Amino acid sequence: MGIEVGGLFGLIILILDIYAIVKTLQSGASTGAKVIWVLVILLLPLLGLLLWLLFGPKGNKALT
Template identity: 60%
Template sequence: MFGYSLLGLLILIIDIYAIIKTLQSGASTGAKLLWILGILIFPVLGAIVWFFAGPRGGRPITI
């Protein structure tokens, strides 16, 4: 029983981290909204997809 609670807490922490990083990214507002909705609707799958394909970084580096 404790294992399920720990797993749920871990998923919650990962989802919160993904949402914060998405909000800090340089993506458009619409893209951020779609990513956040995906993470909230599909907590495990959304976080996995975000990890591999989500918006990256804060500001783009210009030379």
């Protein structure tokens, strides 16, 4: 009858991962660093997002 909690959680993670990838590609980091971050985010969606928030390319203001 509606979106299940698991489906909603997955959708939120997908949106945040896309945001992280876009912000990574817009950052001033080297091309190699950008590629590595995008791969980490894609291969480990939740963990990659958390790692990006903590250690990602400088210039990301944690979802601002």
